[in-house]
Amino acid sequence: MQNSDILITILRFITLVLLQVLILNHINFMGFVNPYVYVLFILIFPLNGNKSLLIFLSFLLGITIDIFSDSGGVHAAASVFIAFIRPYILKFAFGVSYEYNMVKLNKVPFTERMTYIVVLVLVHHFLLFSLEIFSLSHILLILKSTLFSGIFSTVVILCLLLLFSRKSS
């Protein structure tokens, strides 16, 4: 990674954490729906970047969110997990072109990008809520939270991507 890339990654990390804990954790749309937008960090981490570094950074990101929201290690666990499965999801969503390192997130067809985001967000949220609620008898609550928060997160993530995508030159 270039120096500027490192700087951008650090800035993105801090901005997303602050955005998440100061604003998004308190939205409580319809009483319980909060978007967890910090996964954006994992989604747009350079696709050909170092995988161990990504897993470590995801852990750091998750544990920071956990510290702020007093939730033990649930965000850390969910983040580490999606960082781990990200290569497989990338292959699943973008097919062969990923293997040739040709994918740029803002240049792929919309449906492929959407699949990638939705799958990772849903996996992350499902794991997050299962660990947080931690009881099989509340499986409906887990599924409901996953679905609603997942939709909310996806919408916000798509908006952020649109806002901050660089113009393709």
Added chain:
Amino acid sequence: MFGVLFVFSIGLTVRTHSFHKSKFVSSANMISGNIYAVKSEITDYFGLQKENEKLLNENIRLRKLVESYKELTPIPPLDSVAIPSSFVFYSARVINNNYSKTKNNITINKGAGDSIAIDMGVISSKGLVGIINSVSQNYATVQSILNTKSQINAKLKNSEHFGSLVWDTKDPNVVQLIDVPRLAPVVVGDTIVTGGKSTIFPKGILIGTIKDFSIEADANYYDLNIQLFNDMTNLKHVYMIKNNRAEEIITLEKQIEDAEQ
């Protein structure tokens, strides 16, 4: 790498499911505490008027109480020496509040440096809030009554029948009182207060009113829905209660338990 970090975070998660293990991961640390403090300093301005009104109302209530005590006959009750020394109150400001999860915690701006300790009770001007579950030098977190781990002893105001206060995660302003014996005179609208059977809360702190209740045909216990007096979604100032006699009571009870074994 993945395995180690994943297992570590699951471990942290499991730890938080038990109350008395001290937490490493809690918002009562220096960095997050300070960030939350700055944030609440900014956002608190938006609720100042309402907050003033609340405090005024409480002042009026307390003033009335003082007046009514003045009118009492000046004969001191037999145990009057004991009452003032047993409970000590501290005040704090809420700097972070959750109510939409299943295990909610509140962060406040007082900590060990202000003689706040784990297991102190927390109330607001309107009623019960929770119990301190971790402290740092300058901040502390409160296990809210809106937490599936929370279980607090509570009773009907006009009888001595008691039960446990729990939360079913559905509504942030409705909690459940379970295991109330069938004999208890339960009426919708009656007031529920703390029971004073634990060393954390004194007896008679307001909690809420009975919203509705149910009992199975052959069960011996009522399940009550309690509408809280507190608006748990809008907390600013809270009071911590320290029971100076807690240690004595706990040691005594422990001695008996040990002797019976």
